[in-house]
Amino acid sequence: MSKKINSLEDLRKLRAEKEKLTSPREGDNIQVIVGMGTCGIAAGARDAMLALLDEINKKNLKVNVTQTGCIGMCEKEPLIDVIVPGKSRITYGNVTADVAKNIVSQHLANGQIVQQNVVGKIEE
Numbered sequence: 001m002s003k004k005i006n007s008l009e010d011l012r013k014l015r016a017e018k019e020k021l022t023s024p025r026e027g028d029n030i031q032v033i034v035g036m037g038t039c040g041i042a043a044g045a046r047d048a049m050l051a052l053l054d055e056i057n058k059k060n061l062k063v064n065v066t067q068t069g070c071i072g073m074c075e076k077e078p079l080i081d082v083i084v085p086g087k088s089r090i091t092y093g094n095v096t097a098d099v100a101k102n103i104v105s106q107h108l109a110n111g112q113i114v115q116q117n118v119v120g121k122i123e124e
């Protein structure tokens with residue numbers, strides 16, 4: 001049942017409660033974008049995606065994982081982009097399930113870029 005609002009103070013309290021429910025906002029989270037174009041899938045992007053989700057769950061990290069189509073470097077598939085708010089956007093290539101797990105434990109959990117799989121970097 002919803003509470004009745006009788007004063008400005010009631011309204012402020014309600015707003016504070018709702019803000020708690022909706023934070024952290026999506027924009028504050030790390031984002032991972034997985035290239036799921038046909039050649040990405042053929043190269044194993046589904047395995048990379050499943051390994052990513054599994055490891056993110058195990059580590060209980062707040063990460064938004066989405067998928068996109070062709071990223072544009074077929075020979076480096078599977079490709080994923082990692083966007084940490086306030087940092088450079090990193091594109092990783094040849095992301096096998098093991099590499100995906102490594103990216104989660106090093107980059108997403110500890111902020112350390114997995115250099116051997118970096119194929120692109122866009123400065124913030």
Ligand code: FES
Nearest residue numbers: 037070072073074
């Ligand atoms: S689908 Fe991979 S580069 Fe186009």
